[in-house]
Amino acid sequence: MMSPWLADGLIPLAKILAVILYPMLMVIVMIWLERRVVAWIQGRVGPNRVGYQGILQPFADAVKLFFKEDIVQRRADRFLFNISPVLVMFSTLLAFCFLPLGESFRIGDYTLNLWVARSPVGLLLVLGLSSISVFGVIFGGWASNSKYPLLGALRSVVQVLSYEIPVGLTVLTVVFLARSMDLVRIVERQQESGVWYGFLLPVSFLVFWISAIAETNRAPFDLPEAESELVAGYHTEYSGMKFAFFYMAEYAHMVLASSLVVILFFGGWLPPFPGLKAFAFLGAIPGFIWYLVKIMFFLYLYVWIRATFPRYRFDSLIRLVWKWLIPLSLVNFLVVVGLRYLL
Amino acid sequence: MTFAIFLLFALMAVFSAVMVITRTNAMHSVLYLAFTVLSVAGVFFTLQAEYLGAVQILVYGGGIVVLYIFVIIIVNLDEVVAERRKLVPKIFIFAWPSLLALQVGTVVFLNRPAARPGPEGGLEFRALAEMLFTSYALPFEIAAVLLLAVLIGAVFVARRRLSRGPD
């Protein structure tokens, strides 16, 4: 029997702390991973001076940025300039509250859920909250009162809003198969049907993944931060900790996108081959370890893509989404609905 | 507990609504409008209208408010529009909405419905979807046609008139 204050007070508090720390931890791992993997792909070594194989490099960067001067230009709009990094970070962390980390398990007679909040419309909420971070980007770009940040912010917003459409349309197919927008339920449905939706809906997965790369402003779609044209994009005028907030939020957004891909298309915390008896022994490994392994794979894919592809031109970026991805996802949706009723 | 959260969101909504209509900088107004929209979404959650809250965040937060920001950036002017009209007597400006509020308030408060216990699952997402696509299928379709008309109309009204040639 657990005391009620532990169940109702302490555990939610611990969960809230965890939902702040977990993305930060993933961000740190991701920054290190990216620098090492890109170096490896380019035949270099990568950061290896601080800590074991340079694992403390992101800590050094963070501490350095924390003790750096915080510049606010004279002509900047102080209020908006200061609030936009917070907005970006806040919306991304808020979206993490609705991501389940694994199935709930029982300790004694208490059921520990590995999520902070569960909602029947969790999928919509995560998509909505992650699109809220657009505010921070555009307010930051506008408040800097400088041309490159403004151009970068406008580019970013156009890009994110355009790529939101194929994301919504492909997510619909998953919702259609799972008959639920509850993220936990979607994973459970994949367990029931015995197959990850990524194998049932390969087109949806591809379109979603391309759009996820574009929504997180990553290479090859990192036009808002293209340093050859826009200096550093919307955060050109930011220094010190505020810049670190933008930087961390971008990586947290990548973690969020990877988690969504894993939950929607690759069975969340389910072990591989959930339907086959022969592979049932894989279930001995706890669910959230599978989950983390899958997320790490997609984060690695992010880095791999970044190190492989050259940057798009902006008009081809917009052409890609409006002329290819949106029609493709519409047709995909119709085909999925049709097949579901025909078969 | 729910009521405390409701009060928190309600206070945030009212505070940022006041800020929306009092800021002289339109960009600040938009920021506070975003805060209002998000707090109203929170209010919807406390009222168990989760789908509505999600739609509010997605459509209002991700769509409409961003449109506002875009328009302000596109028509960005250094000119600060002089506020407060002089032609209408101030007393009238204050009195009319206050009277209206009083009237609406009395009507609403006097005729407020008795709480109906009803079926417990009455607010489920599934019930909403079923009602939306059966009883309200026709309004739904009409709304879709309206959006299509708006799309075409907005593009038509806002297009650059190229026939006049370059300026």
Added chain:
Amino acid sequence: MVPIDAVFALGIALFVLGLFGVLFRKNLVVMLMSLELVLNGLNVILAGLGFHLRSPRGSIFAIFVILMAVAEAAVGFALILSYFRQKKTYDIDKLNELKG
């Protein structure tokens, strides 16, 4: 459990604040924003009634209101843009061609 009176109070407060904004401000964009406040107040009341009567109709009505708000914003911005192209201002008081 949220009492219905509190929901009404919030809805009316947002409605009246929006109304004040429409009446007070001369900036066209801010006026449209105040209109959004009005619609939000309405939605709060609708959602509260739906919650109170345990019926999904409140949410459905509010969704239609949001759809209408999207339509209103799109057309409003189109009008503001074409107005701005002609007048180079968004002051509502300059919109007086039809005045005798």
Added chain:
Amino acid sequence: MNSPSPAPPFLLAKADAFITWAQKNSLWPFGSGLACCAIEMIATAAARYDISRFGMELFRASPRQADLFIVAGTVTNKMAPVVRRLWEQMADPKWVVAMGNCAVSGGPFPTYAVLQGVDKVIPVDVYISGCPPTPQGLLHGLITLQKKIARGRPTQEILNPDAR
């Protein structure tokens, strides 16, 4: 930082060591190639010499986010105000490395068009000679700069910023 100040109290010394550890290990350079030395700077970032081992591969395009100004190449009189301005746009704490003979002293161009050493417009922490310096030379200069940073007392600058 020229005259050795009295040893700071224990806690501050630890804090100093911690902050300088972070600062010296994450020097983000400003992408500032001015002339031929830039080629060597780029070579330093490339596979054979790999500046990223020290955590310095994040060449920032925006001066606000950079810590290290590698003045790589000839600073002409026309470019000097720009160099000064970019240095002023960088956020404190910041360091400058004058790379190559031109940036150190004007090098082979003792003419009216060339600034005779970049230290005439901005304070330089480390001078690297060579025309151009080899990547090994640049890396040696950067390691020297790391040693200099490790001697710094950032807490003193935070606690009484007027004393700088």
